[in-house]
Amino acid sequence: MQKLNIILIVIAVIFVGIWSSVFVVDEREKALVLQFGQIKAVKEDPGLAFKIPFIQDVVKYDDRILSLDTETIEVTPSDDRRLVVDAFARYRIADVVQFRQAVGVGGIRAAEDRLSSVLNAQIREVLGADQVTSDTILSEDRRQLMTRIRDQARNSARGLGLDVVDVRLKQTNLPAQNLEATFARMRAEREREAADEIARGNEAAQRVRALADRTVTETLSEADRDANIIRGEADARRNQVFAEAYGADQEFFAFYRSLQAYEKALTGDNSTMVMTPDSEFFDYFKSERLAGPARAPRAQTAPASN
Incomplete structure (x- = not known):
C-alpha cells in the first residue's frame, strides 16, 4: 500500500x-x-x-497593432498662434527581446508612457518649425506634417523595440482663452461684410427708385403734354362748331345757350336767385317773349321762331 x-x-x-x-x-x-x-x-x-x-x-x-492616445498639448507655430493638439498613434512590438530589455517588468504600460513622451516631443518639434504656421496645420498640408511626426517618432521608438505604424492629429483647436477673441473677430468680420452688402443693396435700390421716379415723371409730363394738345384741339373744334352754329341761326344759338345757363344755375339746391325783374336772364320765361321779338341773354336781338 x-x-x-x-x-x-x-x-x-x-x-x-x-x-x-x-x-x-x-x-x-x-x-x-x-x-x-x-x-x-x-x-x-x-x-x-x-x-x-x-x-x-x-x-x-x-503582437497586434495597438493604439495610443497622447495627452493634449499646446504648440506654438511660427506665427505665434498657440494651438491645442490632440493626437493618437498606431504601433506594434517589432522586437520583443529589445522591448523586454527596454521596459523590463513594466510591460505595455511603461512602453506607452515612454512612447507618449516621444510623440509629444516630435509633435512640438515638427509643428513648431520655422516654416510651419497655424494655417498650414489647419489645412490639407497637415498630412505631410503627420508623416514627418511618424517618421521621426519611429526612429526614436526603435530603441524601445517598437514600430510606429501611423500618427494622426485628432483635434487642432485654439486655447480656450483665445476662442472668445477669435469668435468676436469672426463676428465682426461677418457683420462688416453684412453691412457692406446692405449698403450695396440700398445703393442699388436708390438707383432703381430714382430711375423709376424719373420714368414716372417723364411719362406724366408726356401724358400732360398730349392731354393739353388734345384739350386745345378739342376746344378749338368746339369753338369752331359754336361759331358755325351761331352763324347758321343766331336766335336758336342764343336760345340753346340760355337753356345751358338755366341748367347750370338751377341744379341741386341752388333754386333761389336774387335779381331785378327786368333781368335778361329770364327773357325766355316771359310769355311776351314767345309772342314777339326780344333780346336773348348776352346776345343780340333776333326774331323768335315758333
Whole structure:
C-alpha cells in the first residue's frame, strides 16, 4: 500500500511537471521564456512550446497593432498662434527581446508612457518649425506634417523595440482663452461684410427708385403734354362748331345757350336767385317773349321762331 502511494505521488509530480512545462503561444502573441529574469528563448510561432518547470517563466506580449492616445498639448507655430493638439498613434512590438530589455517588468504600460513622451516631443518639434504656421496645420498640408511626426517618432521608438505604424492629429483647436477673441473677430468680420452688402443693396435700390421716379415723371409730363394738345384741339373744334352754329341761326344759338345757363344755375339746391325783374336772364320765361321779338341773354336781338 505504501509503495502504491509512492507511485501515485511520483505520477502526480510527473504529471504536474509535464503540465507546468507546456504552454501555448497564440497567433496574436509573442512569448519570452525567462530563467531568473534572463531571456532564454523567444517563441513567435503559434502552437505548443516547452519550458523547464518551476525554473523558467513565460511572459507573453500582444503582437497586434495597438493604439495610443497622447495627452493634449499646446504648440506654438511660427506665427505665434498657440494651438491645442490632440493626437493618437498606431504601433506594434517589432522586437520583443529589445522591448523586454527596454521596459523590463513594466510591460505595455511603461512602453506607452515612454512612447507618449516621444510623440509629444516630435509633435512640438515638427509643428513648431520655422516654416510651419497655424494655417498650414489647419489645412490639407497637415498630412505631410503627420508623416514627418511618424517618421521621426519611429526612429526614436526603435530603441524601445517598437514600430510606429501611423500618427494622426485628432483635434487642432485654439486655447480656450483665445476662442472668445477669435469668435468676436469672426463676428465682426461677418457683420462688416453684412453691412457692406446692405449698403450695396440700398445703393442699388436708390438707383432703381430714382430711375423709376424719373420714368414716372417723364411719362406724366408726356401724358400732360398730349392731354393739353388734345384739350386745345378739342376746344378749338368746339369753338369752331359754336361759331358755325351761331352763324347758321343766331336766335336758336342764343336760345340753346340760355337753356345751358338755366341748367347750370338751377341744379341741386341752388333754386333761389336774387335779381331785378327786368333781368335778361329770364327773357325766355316771359310769355311776351314767345309772342314777339326780344333780346336773348348776352346776345343780340333776333326774331323768335315758333
